[in-house]
Amino acid sequence: MPDGLITSVSYISTARSDLEISDFQDILDSANLRNEELGLTGLLAFNGLNFMQILEGARNDVNSCIRLIEGDKRHEGMVIFDRRDVPRREFPDWKMAGVLLNQAEADFELAIDELLSSEWVNPETRKHFESFQSFGSPAE
Numbered sequence: 001m002p003d004g005l006i007t008s009v010s011y012i013s014t015a016r017s018d019l020e021i022s023d024f025q026d027i028l029d030s031a032n033l034r035n036e037e038l039g040l041t042g043l044l045a046f047n048g049l050n051f052m053q054i055l056e057g058a059r060n061d062v063n064s065c066i067r068l069i070e071g072d073k074r075h076e077g078m079v080i081f082d083r084r085d086v087p088r089r090e091f092p093d094w095k096m097a098g099v100l101l102n103q104a105e106a107d108f109e110l111a112i113d114e115l116l117s118s119e120w121v122n123p124e125t126r127k128h129f130e131s132f133q134s135f136g137s138p139a140e
Contacts, residue, residue: 004087005085005086005087006056006057006058006059006085006086006087006088006089007056007057007058007059007062007063007083007084007085007086008054008055008056008062008082008083008084008085008086008090009054009055009056009062009066009080009082009083010052010053010054010055010080010081010082010083010125010128011051011052011053011066011069011078011079011080011081012050012051012052012078012079012081012132013050013051013075013076013077013078013079014049014050014051014075014076014077015046015048015049015050015051015074015075016073016074016075016076019074019075021100023074024046024098024100025098027044027072027074027098028044028096028098031044031095031096031098032095032096034065034068035055035057035065035095035096036095038057038058038061038064038065039057039058039061040055040056040057040061040062040065040095040096041055041056041057041089041091041092041093041094041095041096042054042055042056042091042094042096042097043090043091043094043096043097043098043099043115043129044096044097044098044099045098045099045100045101045112045129045132045133046098046099046100046101047101047132047133047135048101049135050132050135051075052128052129052132053069054082054090054091054125054128056086056089056090056091057089059085066080081128082124082128086122088120089120090118090120090121090122090125091115091118091120091121092120094115097115099111099112099115101132101133112129112133116129116130
């Protein structure tokens with residue numbers, strides 16, 4: 001990897017069917033601790049059915065973290081859909097920002113729109129999360 005570039009990896013996965021909102025908060029809490037140790041940043045979104053995450057940092061640290069995430073039993077079917085080397089972080093202020101997307105709440109649009117409005121966020125990343133946002137939430 002050329003000097004000055006960081007690795008950015010994005011994936012989507014399916015949550016375990018009995019995952020609770022409190023589990024999502026636990027995931028965010030542990031991600032924030034781990035990412036601070038590894039120097040990683042990113043954004044994790046959960047719509048009640050699926051996760052979508054972007055992780056960014058040094059290649060070896062991102063790859064190590066992805067291996068840990070792959071082994072997490074709270075989700076399955078992880079698919080990495082974007083992996084690239086970039087000149088700067090898209091989410092430099094967030095060890096791991098988290099957004100709970102819930103169609104029943106109007107505030108979710110503001111939360112994700114605010115996170116994606118940074119000048120650092122790549123238009124492609126913005127499009128990925130906007131598409132994910134349109135997936136909706138689980139039927140009740």
